[in-house]
Amino acid sequence: DAGVTQSPTHLIKTRGQQVTLRCSPKSGHDTVSWYQQALGQGPQFIFQYYEEEERQRGNFPDRFSGHQFPNYSSELNVNALLLGDSALYLCASSSTGARTPGELFFGEGSRLTVL
Amino acid sequence: QKEVEQDPGPLSVPEGAIVSLNCTYSNSAFQYFMWYRQYSRKGPELLMYTYSSGNKEDGRFTAQVDKSSKYISLFIRDSQPSDSATYLCASLNAGGTSYGKLTFGQGTILTVHP
Numbered sequence: 001d002a003g004v005t006q007s008p009t010h011l012i013k014t015r016g017q018q019v020t021l022r023c024s025p026k027s028g029h030d031t032v033s034w035y036q037q038a039l040g041q042g043p044q045f046i047f048q049y050y051e052e053e054e055r056q057r058g059n060f061p062d063r064f065s066g067h068q069f070p071n072y073s074s075e076l077n078v079n080a081l082l083l084g085d086s087a088l089y090l091c092a093s094s095s096t097g098a099r100t101p102g103e104l105f106f107g108e109g110s111r112l113t114v115l
Numbered sequence: 116q117k118e119v120e121q122d123p124g125p126l127s128v129p130e131g132a133i134v135s136l137n138c139t140y141s142n143s144a145f146q147y148f149m150w151y152r153q154y155s156r157k158g159p160e161l162l163m164y165t166y167s168s169g170n171k172e173d174g175r176f177t178a179q180v181d182k183s184s185k186y187i188s189l190f191i192r193d194s195q196p197s198d199s200a201t202y203l204c205a206s207l208n209a210g211g212t213s214y215g216k217l218t219f220g221q222g223t224i225l226t227v228h229p
Contacts, residue, residue, distance in 0.1 A: 004158070033216070040123065042203050042219030043159065056216055090158055102147045102207040102217055106158030 002027065004093050004107035012113045013081050021076040021110045025093030031055075032074040033104065034066060035090040043090055049074050050096065078112075086114045118142045121204055121220025130229050134191040138204035138220045141185065145206035145218070148180045150189045153201045153222070162202075163189060194227045201225070 005024045013019050025032050031050045035043035045058035049068035068074045072093075078085055088111050092104035121138045128134055136150075147166055151159035163178040165171050171178045179188040187204050201224050205217040 040221070042119075042121070042205075042222045043217075045216050045218070048216060058216070092158075100147075100164050102149045102164060102205065103161050104159075104217065106160065108156070108158050 004091055004105050006089075006091050006107035006110050008110055009108065010111045010113075012115060014115050015081055015083060017081050017114075018077065018079045019081060019112060021078075021089050021091075021112075023074045023076070023091030023093075023107060025072050025074070025091075026105045029093035029095045029105070030072055031094045031096055032068060032072065033092045033094070034074070034076045035092060035106075036060075037088040037090055037109070039087070046076070081114045083114050086112060088112075116141060117220075118145075118218045119204060119206055119220040121223055123221045123223060125224040125226065127226045127228065128194055130194060130196060130227055132194050132227070134189075134194050134198070134225060134227075136189040136191075136202050136204075136223050136225070138187040139185055140187065140206050140218075142206070142208070142218070143185075144208045147207040148178070148187050149205045149207070149217070150176075150178055151203040151205055151219075153203060155200075159203055196227050196229055199226045 033048040034046040037043040047057040052068045063079045065077045088109040090109045091107045119140045150163040152162045153159040168182040175192045177190040201222040203222045204220040
């Protein structure tokens with residue numbers, strides 16, 4: 001059973017560019033959440049997608065947007081990249097029917113470096 | 116003030132030691148409390164899960180939540196070098212619409228040396 005897969009694993013961009021990160025959730029999961037983890041910090045919630053809609057959002061600017069597809073996979077887009085966007089971007093999947101609401105399954109992340 | 120505060124360490128202990136990791140939180144709406152473990156260059160994985168106050172034990176790991184003092188603890192007995200990782204405490208509001216929106220602490224880096 002494949003877990004959460006993310007691509008690409010590493011990428012380097014320059015300020016002002018745009019980036020798209022991709023995520024395939026664990027089999028049987030219908031909800032995808034995205035987190036940003038800066039170096040030496042804990043993950044910060046960006047947003048969550050369920051039924052192809054953004055269900056909730058953290059304190060991130062509109063430069064951060066996302067999408068969920070009918071097969072539950074998801075994309076995170078970041079426009080007009082800033083140096084401060086350099087971080088590990090984690091995708092986490094879960095099931096709305098889960099008995100443990102806080103149980104998220106994380107991918108290994110996409111490490112973004114903005115120069 | 117961050118909603119979940121965690122001492123980043125780093126913490127270095129000898130093999131076999133008892134490890135105590137702690138967090139405090141400020142949001143009274145938090146009902147679910149979790150500890151995630153993150154190995155280097157990996158995503159976090161759920162280690163322990165507690166609902167409301169109380170203790171929960173799983174092998175060498177014990178999680179404690181004291182809602183009166185808003186204090187979260189993780190104890191590791193007989194620590195092993197394989198326990199070396201970053202430990203993240205996390206909290207979650209009750210209510211379906213909040214599911215998945217975890218608030219994490221900064222993480223504590225633990226090294227267990229042989």
